[in-house]
Amino acid sequence: MQTLTVDLAERSYPIHVGPGLLGRKELLAPYITGSQVMIVTNDTVADLYLDVVRSMLPDLDVAEVVLPDGEQFKTLECLETIWDALLTAGFNRRCTLIALGGGVIGDMTGFAAASYQRGVDFIQIPTTLLSQVDSSVGGKTGINHPRGKNMIGAFWQPRVVLADTSVLATLSDREFSAGMAEVIKYGLIHDSDFLDFLEGSMPALLARESVALTHAIVRSCEIKADIVNQDETEQGIRAILNLGHTFGHAIENAMGYGTWLHGEAVSAGMNMAVTLSRNLDWLTDADVERTGRILQAAGLPLRPPSGVSTARFLELMRLDKKNVNARMRLVLLSRPGQACVTEEVPESLLTRTIDDFTAC
Amino acid sequence: MQTLTVDLAERSYPIHVGPGLLGRKELLAPYITGSQVMIVTNDTVADLYLDVVRSMLPDLDVAEVVLPDGEQFKTLECLETIWDALLTAGFNRRCTLIALGGGVIGDMTGFAAASYQRGVDFIQIPTTLLSQVDSSVGGKTGINHPRGKNMIGAFWQPRVVLADTSVLATLSDREFSAGMAEVIKYGLIHDSDFLDFLEGSMPALLARESVALTHAIVRSCEIKADIVNQDETEQGIRAILNLGHTFGHAIENAMGYGTWLHGEAVSAGMNMAVTLSRNLDWLTDADVERTGRILQAAGLPLRPPSGVSTARFLELMRLDKKNVNARMRLVLLSRPGQACVTEEVPESLLTRTIDDFTAC
Incomplete structure (x- = not known):
């Protein structure tokens, strides 16, 4: 595993890169403040990796949102699904959102974290090569609007990024x-x-x-x-x-x-x-x-x-x-x-x- | 007129307080970067002050959103109305939103500014005593959710606040x-x-x-x-x-x-x-x-x-x-x-x- 630190004025964060990161709970634990964690993923990725990510969060109050897979679901409607799930689960301002998926899941989950109770913690587990090299850095989050891509969003930085090269084996x-x-x-x-x-x-x-x-x-x-x-x-x-x-x-x-x-x-x-x-x-x-x-x-x-x-x-x-x-x-x-x-x-x-x- | 400067790590901004501020265009001009300005207000305040605020923005591309008056309209639906108006008007990342109204308009417009194209400029013209002393400082923006007040939002600071004491004459x-x-x-x-x-x-x-x-x-x-x-x-x-x-x-x-x-x-x-x-x-x-x-x-x-x-x-x-x-x-x-x-x-x-x- 190699670790790169992204230096930012407000707060820096590490990007861990290498094989076999999923399952290593010590990589997440230091970055989870409260006891409430929401994993946001899509139905394709959930089948492959939801169980192993869940296993990295022992003794925590873990909830999940599984959205449909695809850019056409990077919408306000799916964002609302995340907000509703957070409120239904009674999650407070010390909760953490984990984005498990490609760029669509990362951008949407990041914006949900940026906007829930004026901002909560967020962890990225990008599962495509594109999201590992693109969404991991820069803090861009958001959703599409019928009138344009990424028109609604915020800059919001993750606490940590896990770019597991092993998951790329399942990519077409x-x-x-x-x-x-x-x-x-x-x-x-x-x-x-x-x-x-x-x-x-x-x-x-x-x-x-x-x-x-x-x-x-x-x-x-x-x-x-x-x-x-x-x-x-x-x-x-x-x-x-x-x-x-x-x-x-x-x-x-x-x-x-x-x-x-x-x-x-x-x-x-x-x-x-x-x-x-x-x-x-x-x-x-x-x-x-x-x-x-x-x-x-x-x-x-x-x-x-x-x-x-x-x-x-x-x-x-x-x-x-x-x-x-x-x-x-x-x-x-x-x-x-x-x-x-x-x-x-x-x-x-x-x-x-x-x-x-x-x-x- | 008295001016108080709110010191913030990222950026400071002035709060101008006194009578007869509405109409003085030199108070806004230094804080408007591009040429596109969207005034967001409600139907009660629009009847009283929309014309005079519009007169403060000569030679600019000014658009308006007039929402219904009341806390029950501090909703995602009204936020969408603002987003849609911005996109319909073709507003870019250098545009400025002006919140003309009380706390509901201020909070909602602030969050629209925080989330439009990952953040655009925002000016507050609070028209109630409560919003002049409360929303002017702290950067809290947001909307209500059926499950709780102010559950969705962001911290986002205005470029300038005009607290005109003359407008308080029309307050009940x-x-x-x-x-x-x-x-x-x-x-x-x-x-x-x-x-x-x-x-x-x-x-x-x-x-x-x-x-x-x-x-x-x-x-x-x-x-x-x-x-x-x-x-x-x-x-x-x-x-x-x-x-x-x-x-x-x-x-x-x-x-x-x-x-x-x-x-x-x-x-x-x-x-x-x-x-x-x-x-x-x-x-x-x-x-x-x-x-x-x-x-x-x-x-x-x-x-x-x-x-x-x-x-x-x-x-x-x-x-x-x-x-x-x-x-x-x-x-x-x-x-x-x-x-x-x-x-x-x-x-x-x-x-x-x-x-x-x-x-x-």
């Missing part, structure tokens, strides 16, 4: 690869050496070997923490965490959300961003080829789906909420392992780059 | 007196000199004279800020802000919430707490008489309604959420101008004190 190959897209992103935007590691270790990672996974997760969380610490309020550098996301959102939107997984769209989007960076002479052909090779080795797509015109692609990109006024803001690479945010890309070059990806 | 005598109960409370728990001032200035206060009101509001906010700063997370001393509230909640509950105003119940409750303190030999008969005189001068009740038995009173007091385990925690006065929290009151003395108030 497709979900695992989608999570790898975000891992590769951390290398691209911030750490060329980490990208070397990922390139060399891809077979071990895909085989879900715990040593390689532990390093990949710890390093991803470190990089995210480093970037978030520089920009807690999301004014500037934090935007580089969105490499590939403006292109990716256009893909997700064009296909209908859920057709492509987020990580798949980000993969194609990152390849487009890297190609555009090359077209600006910031990267070499070799950099583009290497990025493509790593993404492909992870089982990820390099190109958007066919059938989306360049004009439509540009239109969807303009909806991105990073845009301020009329300028299109893009995250690109100024060199391998270093991202930047720019509004200075000539329209013609952007169009030409997208053309190369939309033409079949 | 009964609402005004109920607000005075909290003002008197600050003197009792923390500042004997302030109690002297209130005793001497009660006629001027009841006549809503701005000089007396300004001092009373500023001093109340100072005292609350002082106590809250010593105990932001509500573990200890902050409980003294609840002088009279355990008795008061029993009264409100026995009568059905809304029959007695909160301040009225707190007034009788404070008189009971002061009497119990005297029965413990912590106060003199003269202290009790003086407290009664001030409360009466403010038009407030000294005794609970008849018809509630001592046994029922005790039962309702035990429901109070300050109680930890089986002990009854009470806020009493250790001397005039100094409150304390105790679990050491002999049951027999408590019963005898309540007997004196429940016997007709």
